Amino acid sequence: xxxxISWRNVWRSKTRSFVILFAIALGIFxxxxxxxxxxxxxxxxxxxxxxxxxxxxxxHPQGYLEDPDEKQFISKAEQLAAQISEIDSVKAxxxxxxxxxxxxxxxxxxxxxxxxxxxxxxxxxxxxxxxIIDGAYFEGIKRNPVIIGKKLADKLKIKVRSKVVxxxxxxxxxxxxxxxxxxxxxxxxxxxxxxxxxxxRTEDLTNLYGTDATAGHEIAVLLDHSDMVTNIxxxxxxxxxxYDVRDWREIMPQVSMLESSLDISMYxxxxxxxxxxxxxxxxxxxxxxxxxxxxxxxxxxxxxxKARVFRMIMVETVLxxxxxxxxxxxxxxxxxxxxAKSGIDISIVAEGFGAxxxxxxxxxxxxxQNVVDVVIMVFITGMLAxxxxxxxxxxxxxxxxxxxxx
Amino acid sequence: MNVIExxxxxxxxxDSEVQVHAVQGINLEIEEGEFTAIVGPSGCxxxxxxxxxxxxxxxxxGDIRIGDTLVHELKPSELIDFRLHNIGFVFxxxxxxxxxxxxxxxxxxxQLQGRDKTERDKRAIDLLTEVGLGDRIxxxxxxxxxxxxxRVAVARALASKPKFVLADEPTANLDSxxxxxxxxxxxxxxxxxxxxxxxxxxxxxxxxxxRRVVTLEDGKIISDERx
Numbered sequence: 201x202x203x204x205i206s207w208r209n210v211w212r213s214k215t216r217s218f219v220i221l222f223a224i225a226l227g228i229f230x231x232x233x234x235x236x237x238x239x240x241x242x243x244x245x246x247x248x249x250x251x252x253x254x255x256x257x258x259x260h261p262q263g264y265l266e267d268p269d270e271k272q273f274i275s276k277a278e279q280l281a282a283q284i285s286e287i288d289s290v291k292a293x294x295x296x297x298x299x300x301x302x303x304x305x306x307x308x309x310x311x312x313x314x315x316x317x318x319x320x321x322x323x324x325x326x327x328x329x330x331x332i333i334d335g336a337y338f339e340g341i342k343r344n345p346v347i348i349g350k351k352l353a354d355k356l357k358i359k360v361r362s363k364v365v366x367x368x369x370x371x372x373x374x375x376x377x378x379x380x381x382x383x384x385x386x387x388x389x390x391x392x393x394x395x396x397x398x399x400x401r402t403e404d405l406t407n408l409y410g411t412d413a414t415a416g417h418e419i420a421v422l423l424d425h426s427d428m429v430t431n432i433x434x435x436x437x438x439x440x441x442x443y444d445v446r447d448w449r450e451i452m453p454q455v456s457m458l459e460s461s462l463d464i465s466m467y468x469x470x471x472x473x474x475x476x477x478x479x480x481x482x483x484x485x486x487x488x489x490x491x492x493x494x495x496x497x498x499x500x501x502x503x504x505x506k507a508r509v510f511r512m513i514m515v516e517t518v519l520x521x522x523x524x525x526x527x528x529x530x531x532x533x534x535x536x537x538x539x540a541k542s543g544i545d546i547s548i549v550a551e552g553f554g555a556x557x558x559x560x561x562x563x564x565x566x567x568x569q570n571v572v573d574v575v576i577m578v579f580i581t582g583m584l585a586x587x588x589x590x591x592x593x594x595x596x597x598x599x600x601x602x603x604x605x606x
Numbered sequence: 607m608n609v610i611e612x613x614x615x616x617x618x619x620x621d622s623e624v625q626v627h628a629v630q631g632i633n634l635e636i637e638e639g640e641f642t643a644i645v646g647p648s649g650c651x652x653x654x655x656x657x658x659x660x661x662x663x664x665x666x667x668g669d670i671r672i673g674d675t676l677v678h679e680l681k682p683s684e685l686i687d688f689r690l691h692n693i694g695f696v697f698x699x700x701x702x703x704x705x706x707x708x709x710x711x712x713x714x715x716x717q718l719q720g721r722d723k724t725e726r727d728k729r730a731i732d733l734l735t736e737v738g739l740g741d742r743i744x745x746x747x748x749x750x751x752x753x754x755x756x757r758v759a760v761a762r763a764l765a766s767k768p769k770f771v772l773a774d775e776p777t778a779n780l781d782s783x784x785x786x787x788x789x790x791x792x793x794x795x796x797x798x799x800x801x802x803x804x805x806x807x808x809x810x811x812x813x814x815x816x817r818r819v820v821t822l823e824d825g826k827i828i829s830d831e832r833x
């Protein structure tokens with residue numbers, strides 16, 4: 201019956217309850233949707249980093265990542281990639297030959313990273329081909345095709361079929377280079393990536409560099425599922441101990457950090473919201489206790505012990521918090537679902553985000569675990585908010601409380 | 607058999623610089639089945655005396671024995687439990703729980719006692735029928751008149767099967783007709799079921815119904831008449 205009393209007491213002063221419920225619901229909605237928004241943003245960044253840039257796992261010569269010496273390459277990288285792609289749970293593997301160079305157009309020049317890839321294999325490990333916004337993915341140009349990012353194309357003032365000159369140091373350290381013709385222009389969510397990377401065919405690059413076409417500095421490995429990364433990474437580390445095997449988290453720690461920091465920021469944000477709400481809840485419950493001084497005095501007089509009085513106020517406060525919390529969470533889920541398909545266009549403010557690799561359209565994502573966490577946090581808030589009003593109630597002296605004129 | 611024995615009861619308040627001797631050496635024995643009115647002018651110590659009888663206040667000096675228990679020796683937590691099982695309260699302003707129906711108000715105290723649902727249901731309906739509210743068991747206090755609410759309060763006081771019922775000015779807020787009805791019910795319960803009632807009152811209608819009238823003045827008993 202204590203639950204029944206508490207429940208009915210919540211609705212006793214409807215206006216007051218609705219005001220605090222609205223505040224709680226709005227606060228929780230803000231927190232939940234804010235989380236869904238940033239979670240969506242971060243997931244898109246992570247997915248984009250994996251599917252467009254890094255793949256799940258990369259294999260390099262030992263020490264290459266710390267000091268990218270072009271002379272240090274895997275001589276039979278193509279064969280190694282083929283061997284790795286046979287491993288269970290590995291969807292595809294592709295080798296890349298990478299050099300640092302310069303790209304020149306009639307207007308200007310720019311420092312770049314040149315990726316020599318096997319177009320078909322590369323298309324199996326990254327979705328670069330799907331990011332082509334003009335021209336085609338290594339098609340339409342027979343000799344020395346190059347794929348460049350939109351940002352770089354804009355900078356060089358070139359378009360599809362434009363001729364560019366790419367120069368770099370060859371195997372012997374001499375300047376080598378050739379003219380390439382733009383086959384396609386890609387645009388990813390990461391403008392920095394688009395501005396600093398170009399893709400050519402491996403054989404075109406290795407010819408100029410002066411090495412065998414099977415050589416490579418990097419093998420990108422794509423798995424069937426993201427949740428297998430740790431397991432397969434470990435397996436490859438053991439099997440190819442002479443190489444440097446790293447998963448995407450190790451290669452892009454700044455992207456990986458998004459995963460862990462997002463949860464922490466979400467909890468901090470939610471705690472701040474709940475801290476602000478807790479004062480409102482305490483105030484509401486204090487008013488409720490004050491209004492019911494006589495009733496509480498009666499209850500204690502007839503034999504309701506302190507534990508039960510405490511529990512009654514605790515249950516009432518938790519119910520009040522949970523009702524508001526659940527309404528807020530439901531609102532958050534509904535708005536997340538409504539925007540999850542269409543996305544939220546933040547292109548007005550997306551320029552800066554693009555430089556950090558974020559899309560201009562964000563698709564909010566809400567995880568079940570986070571909803572559960574919010575419910576628990578609201579529950580705890582309700583319990584904490586109940587303590588002070590309940591203590592006030594317990595300090596009442598029944599004989600005095602019963603005689604107070606309300 | 608005595609339900610209550612009070613010996614040399616005193617209560618002094620030291621709240622301010624002035625000491626107030628609200629009760630000064632009261633000795634009283636109340637037997638089972640008595641219908642007693644405690645009367646006296648305002649400030650004579652009626653309420654303080656009743657509070658001490660009900661275990662809501664501690665005496666400064668003296669003993670209160672209810673049944674076999676020395677009430678003043680109980681710890682606060684024991685006192686709450688003692689009140690729950692031994693004393694029925696009827697307050698001047700009814701003091702029902704507004705969010706509960708008449709039946710739930712009566713049931714509530716039995717739930718605090720830990721009685722099972724079937725027994726609670728039956729006893730609540732029986733008691734409300736006995737006080738003439740069998741047809742209003744599902745009404746909330748706001749839908750009942752003052753007299754009806756006070757009858758629910760009497761039913762609630764009896765629900766715990768107390769050793770006695772303490773009623774603090776139970777008719778003060780009632781009109782004549784409601785007062786008459788309430789007193790008839792309490793008198794009937796007293797006669798037929800031998801329930802002990804102790805009232806504090808100014809109301810002559812209550813005094814006239816009482817079979818024993820204890821008059822207080824300045825914290826002392828100045829007369830104790832049995833009719």
